[in-house]
Amino acid sequence: MHIHRFPVLSTNYTFMLHDQRQHLAAVVDPADAQAVLKWLKQYQATLTTIFNTHHHRDHVGGNRELLRQFPDAVVYGGANDQGRIPGQKVFLEDGDQVTFSDRTAEVYFVPGHTNAHIAYYFPPSNTFPPSNDGSESNNDPDGHEMGDLFCGDTLFAGGCALQFEKQFGEQSNYLLDFFHLSEYLAAASQVCAPDEAAQWLKT
Template sequence: MAFTVERIAVLKDNYVFVLYDQQAAAVVDPAVAPPVLDFLRQRDLKLTAIFNTHHHGDHVGGNQALLQQFPQAQVYGSRQDQGRIPGQTVCLDDGDAVDFGGEQGRVYFVPGHTRGHIAYYFPGSGHLFCGDTLFAGGCGRLFEGTAAQLLASLDQFAQLPPETLVWCAHEYTLNNLKFALSVEKDNLELQARFDQTQRARQQGRATIPTTIGLERATNPFLRVDQPSLQTTQTQDRVQVFTQLRTLKDHF
């Protein structure tokens, strides 16, 4: 791999991800700065990039404090979030490229959770940083976008290689899988995943990263084409997705 990924747990259930090689580091969605700064000091690393997926405070809250220590760092974000991301210096659109650790990443425009949400995919090492669009066993709430937009965004992720490592920004997995079982109780792979996740959380272990293959097999929001999740009233993909998202909102 061109770079290593470190997961840092912050706030109640957020994850901040630090990408680093021997000389430099980048951070994805720094909710807060102190643990990132501690990590960089311990390894004598220079922060060169902040990759933001969207503008919410628990994803950009550490930007300014990091820039105080590393003023030369570039701050990446969606063009549609310009003015909403502190310190943003680079405005990104779908299909744009970003570089880190000798590897080129691709930017995906994935609205739904917010209107300007983006994700960063590094095909060489197989890392996807998806913010709050896709969660382990679930997906983000609809705050600024539509169900059709979020489904189209998730469809993009579903086309990635099954071994792709998915770095979601929150530890929501156990609750997500409880919901998934409520709508697809006969999914044996989902049952096994729930049991494994329950043990992991009881032992204080993280459930992130997940993989695209595992999500396609167990995440209802990537399975709207499955007859087990469709109803006699509708097989329309967007309607099925909307029904699932509404059920999850009240779960």
């Protein structure tokens, strides 16, 4: 599985998971359907999976159009987001696992930004050889393969997101999210999250 990313909106990234052998793709938090469709056409891949971390529009805004184009794609999201993520078919709890291509992700419930926020962590896998197709490298400086953490708005480049829902959103719980993810942050080649550095570091 190779991972590609490209910017969408003003501060977000879309992440594409690419199974080159089977010409299949998954997308994490598609904000802009047209950007995803352009990528799929470029790589001649079929979309099978949508992984959502939470229900905010800048993370699910492309779901409906992508499902119109790929009606068999399966939408994953947190169980507590039921009714808020367009097209959601799988309702994930903390500790669940999801699989795409040769990789299986562990699901973590990380409320704080929203009550239902989840993260996906893909541990290392050595199935696919390195690629020169523009995908991100997931090797450390010594060449060891690392995992990939998709944490949505739990962590930004330069800070963390605002807390919009207070039931699970008290500061103490938000800090627990970071402790929950800390062991994976150290082992992840990519912490796949929005880039809010310019906004946060000037305040």
